[in-house]
Amino acid sequence: MRKRHTTKDRLITVALHLALVAGLFFAAFPIYWMLTSSFKSNTEIFALPPTILPKAFTLEAYAAILGDPVKLRFFFNSYFVAFVVTVLTVLIALLAAYGFSRFNFRGKGSLNTLIISTQTIPPITLLIPFFGLVVSYRIFDTYIALILTYLVFTLPYAILLMTGYLNTLPRDLDEAVAVDGGTSWTALWRVIVPISLPGIVATSVYTFLLCWNEFLFALTLTKSTSMRTVPIGIQLLMGQHAFEWNQMMAMSVLGSLPLLLIYLIAQRFFLAGMTAGSVK
Amino acid sequence: MTRQKRSRHRLKRTVAPYLYLSPSLVIIGLLMLLPMVTVISYSFQNSAVLRRDPSFAGLKHYQAIFADPVFWASLWHTLYFTCMSVVFHMTIGMIFALMLNSDRINPTLRNILRVLYILPWLFTAVIIAVIWRLLLEPNGVVNSILMQLGLIGSKIEWFSSPETALHAVTFANIWAGYPLFMVSLLAGLQGIPKDFYEAADIDGAKAYQKLIFITIPQLMPIIISISLLDFIWTMQVFPLIWITTGGGPIYSTEVLSTYTYKLAFSSYNLSQASASAVVILLISLGLTLFYIRYQKAR
Numbered sequence: 001m002r003k004r005h006t007t008k009d010r011l012i013t014v015a016l017h018l019a020l021v022a023g024l025f026f027a028a029f030p031i032y033w034m035l036t037s038s039f040k041s042n043t044e045i046f047a048l049p050p051t052i053l054p055k056a057f058t059l060e061a062y063a064a065i066l067g068d069p070v071k072l073r074f075f076f077n078s079y080f081v082a083f084v085v086t087v088l089t090v091l092i093a094l095l096a097a098y099g100f101s102r103f104n105f106r107g108k109g110s111l112n113t114l115i116i117s118t119q120t121i122p123p124i125t126l127l128i129p130f131f132g133l134v135v136s137y138r139i140f141d142t143y144i145a146l147i148l149t150y151l152v153f154t155l156p157y158a159i160l161l162m163t164g165y166l167n168t169l170p171r172d173l174d175e176a177v178a179v180d181g182g183t184s185w186t187a188l189w190r191v192i193v194p195i196s197l198p199g200i201v202a203t204s205v206y207t208f209l210l211c212w213n214e215f216l217f218a219l220t221l222t223k224s225t226s227m228r229t230v231p232i233g234i235q236l237l238m239g240q241h242a243f244e245w246n247q248m249m250a251m252s253v254l255g256s257l258p259l260l261l262i263y264l265i266a267q268r269f270f271l272a273g274m275t276a277g278s279v280k
Numbered sequence: 281m282t283r284q285k286r287s288r289h290r291l292k293r294t295v296a297p298y299l300y301l302s303p304s305l306v307i308i309g310l311l312m313l314l315p316m317v318t319v320i321s322y323s324f325q326n327s328a329v330l331r332r333d334p335s336f337a338g339l340k341h342y343q344a345i346f347a348d349p350v351f352w353a354s355l356w357h358t359l360y361f362t363c364m365s366v367v368f369h370m371t372i373g374m375i376f377a378l379m380l381n382s383d384r385i386n387p388t389l390r391n392i393l394r395v396l397y398i399l400p401w402l403f404t405a406v407i408i409a410v411i412w413r414l415l416l417e418p419n420g421v422v423n424s425i426l427m428q429l430g431l432i433g434s435k436i437e438w439f440s441s442p443e444t445a446l447h448a449v450t451f452a453n454i455w456a457g458y459p460l461f462m463v464s465l466l467a468g469l470q471g472i473p474k475d476f477y478e479a480a481d482i483d484g485a486k487a488y489q490k491l492i493f494i495t496i497p498q499l500m501p502i503i504i505s506i507s508l509l510d511f512i513w514t515m516q517v518f519p520l521i522w523i524t525t526g527g528g529p530i531y532s533t534e535v536l537s538t539y540t541y542k543l544a545f546s547s548y549n550l551s552q553a554s555a556s557a558v559v560i561l562l563i564s565l566g567l568t569l570f571y572i573r574y575q576k577a578r
Contacts, residue, residue, distance in 0.1 A: 031399050122560045124536075152311040
């Protein structure tokens with residue numbers, strides 16, 4: 001083994017730590033700037049030289065956002081749509097994943113390939129036919145339009161994630177139910193679901209995030225201010241008051257809270273979802 | 281079990297999986313496969329969506345797109361934006377993963393830094409766009425730091441001058457996307473057996489030799505599959521560009537997605553937009569086929 005604590009070795013350790021600090025600056029400074037700007041007044045944001053900490057700490061931007069029913073409605077819409085889509089997605093994906101994980105059937109391989117490939121379909125390609133459909137079924141500017149379109153993007157990921165999880169569970173458990181004369185349906189609800197909670201949580205988290213972040217469909221398939229979601233709300237805010245940077249930052253902070261909280265509380269589930277699409 | 285019972289049981293086992301899959305298949309069929317057929321048919325119609333009885337247009341809309349210099353500019357910008365993003369996502373992700381995996385830093389610091397390095401990933405594209413607009417404002421903090429360091433002489437309008445806009449949006453996207461590589465590579469690094477490195481130590485291998493002959497080859501499957509996915513997803517990026525520059529100034533950041541969106545919802549030329557959407561779909565499908573082949577070969 002190499003000898004430690006030589007001068008060269010110490011230099012490498014110091015250099016590594018300097019690089020880590022540089023990396024930290026690159027990764028975190030933009031977020032730090034968003035956070036502190038949301039507590040500054042608008043004039044202070046562009047002060048020269050820039051103030052690292054807010055000189056006059058103020059919550060006025062937050063008060064402006066939280067006191068405005070129009071903006072609160074954006075948050076309600078985002079939470080509501082994301083919640084409904086998450087419940088539906090997890091239920092439907094659970095059934096499909098159970099089919100994939102516990103049965104052998106004709107066409108299984110090609111269906112699996114189909115689901116993997118639907119992950120990469122460009123949203124912009126589906127946007128135009130969706131727009132046509134939504135207009136002709138008269139559901140333009142409704143929750144239903146958003147829920148149906150989000151469902152189709154969350155489902156493939158959720159199925160892959162849930163199948164991956166169910167594959168890790170031993171088959172003896174549900175076979176025991178079959179020996180007792182129970183059907184696969186009983187096995188699913190009595191045995192599989194109770195022990196799949198970690199998988200269900202990871203899938204829910206990821207589905208929720210996909211919905212929370214969606215922009216293109218919310219932009220195109222809704223129109224009235226009362227139907228807009230948070231990402232569109234931020235864009236609208238930008239168009240209306242191009243100079244209210246502190247409000248835009250406060251709204252961004254509030255719009256990021258669900259993701260940050262989920263990440264801090266359930267890091268494991270979060271990462272499981274985020275890397276699901278890419279790691280087999 | 282009697283024979284009758286057993287055959288009924290077998291029938292149930294054959295039908296059951298299709299029943300479990302049916303809700304998913306109905307949704308994917310009706311809301312994904314059918315729309316794909318629809319968009320292809322739109323691209324061959326005149327005034328698709330807008331008229332009830334559109335006439336057949338042949339390849340007219342495809343010809344119109346291929347004759348449009350803005351389309352080719354968008355294709356080029358998409359390619360630049362995507363390639364630069366993937367290369368830098370991979371490089372930065374790799375450097376961060378290697379640094380975090382080093383046994384020279386203490387475990388608590390490692391855990392804290394790991395959480396902080398993932399941060400950019402936790403923000404929605406729209407919010408990332410707004411943050412970078414604030415940072416890169418002509419009077420913003422980036423210009424002010426660069427001027428204080430003497431790196432630039434005057435304020436640069438990063439997003440509103442044609443020379444810098446494409447680089448600026450690419451940079452913002454690089455910042456936003458490296459954590460996927462970092463997290464995946466970090467998991468990959470922890471999966472490389474320790475004896476590989478011990479054996480190399482005995483042979484007197486230098487650090488860079490271990491990197492080139494052990495670490496990188498071991499990580500290759502992850503690098504390739506994440507690069508492919510990242511390429512496909514980055515190619516489709518819309519909100520980041522839409523909010524920072526909207527494709528401008530003078531088309532300098534127009535990419536395929538913003539080009540298609542504008543055709544559809546600013547010019548209401550849904551037929552031509554469909555043709556452009558089909559082109560994007562074909563590029564994505566080609567890459568997806570490649571990705572699936574690779575995954576199966578693994």
